[in-house]
Amino acid sequence: MHELFLTALVEDSDFEAAIAFLCGFCDIRLPWEKVDRVLYFQGPPQPTGITNQSSIQKRFMRKDTALLWKELHQSLSRQSCILQARYEVDKDLDLEPTGSPMDLDNLEGVLRWADFPDPPHGRPLITQRKTVEIWEQENLPSILRDNNFRFKTEVLEESYYFFRGDVKFRLLRHLFTRGIEDYTPLEARGGQQPTPATMLPAWEAITPVDSQKRWFLLVERHVVQDNNPDEIRKAQDQLLAVRAELEGAFEFRAIDRKVHDTRIAQQQQGIQALPQKVMLGKT
Numbered sequence: 001m002h003e004l005f006l007t008a009l010v011e012d013s014d015f016e017a018a019i020a021f022l023c024g025f026c027d028i029r030l031p032w033e034k035v036d037r038v039l040y041f042q043g044p045p046q047p048t049g050i051t052n053q054s055s056i057q058k059r060f061m062r063k064d065t066a067l068l069w070k071e072l073h074q075s076l077s078r079q080s081c082i083l084q085a086r087y088e089v090d091k092d093l094d095l096e097p098t099g100s101p102m103d104l105d106n107l108e109g110v111l112r113w114a115d116f117p118d119p120p121h122g123r124p125l126i127t128q129r130k131t132v133e134i135w136e137q138e139n140l141p142s143i144l145r146d147n148n149f150r151f152k153t154e155v156l157e158e159s160y161y162f163f164r165g166d167v168k169f170r171l172l173r174h175l176f177t178r179g180i181e182d183y184t185p186l187e188a189r190g191g192q193q194p195t196p197a198t199m200l201p202a203w204e205a206i207t208p209v210d211s212q213k214r215w216f217l218l219v220e221r222h223v224v225q226d227n228n229p230d231e232i233r234k235a236q237d238q239l240l241a242v243r244a245e246l247e248g249a250f251e252f253r254a255i256d257r258k259v260h261d262t263r264i265a266q267q268q269q270g271i272q273a274l275p276q277k278v279m280l281g282k283t
Helices: 012-026 063-078 140-146 229-245
Strands: 002-010 032-042 082-089 109-114 127-137 150-164 167-176 215-223
Touching: 002 012, 002 229, 012 150, 012 167, 012 215, 063 109, 063 127, 082 140, 082 150, 109 140, 167 229, 215 229
Parallel strands: none
Antiparallel strands: 002 127, 002 215, 032 082, 032 150, 082 109, 109 127, 150 167, 167 215
């Protein structure tokens, strides 16, 4: 699958106005509000794919899910990357003080991989990249650990969704759930391997990643037949048409594709690896 999206920044003071505008634009009464716990797992220095599949629950697995695992394995055999394991949470039930310890291996989550974005090719406002998302998967931490992925850090992602035909509009921001020292590169932590938190802090204690508390507006279009150039061009044209409709309401920006780079620099034998910078955002 290919995802294509436009990006705009929304000031926190404009958040309510943006919600009202997008509800009117999409002809809906209220957006769909969702909070995801997003865990980042760093792949090994050399790409090895998903070769150890002992923790993958293959019983009753659908054919399309098996094909997604195969596609992910092929991609990770070529290039090691940072993966996301995503779990929907209820901020009223799953956080302190009312929440219970979370056993992530026993919860269904989404495993997400995103490739390095394609070059803009004259359309700098559009970010487009190949992705794989495998939904309703248990044992994700064990699967990744079995294949030498290391837990890196985690955030909460607060999103408001709006839909207009096959175009998705999403207002989102990321929130720290841990101390700032847990957002430094793994290589800079003195060999200590962090683990996912068993409990999430109270909503009032969570801090936005952006110090100015700004939101991202993403206007997204997904193309399942990503080997069809005509479908990709159709999605590009559709996004640019929406951008023209929203001119004056939101300022969409060209985003350096390196911001969305999830690749792990391959380490040559005998050469010490340098610490990698953590990019928190839509990865």
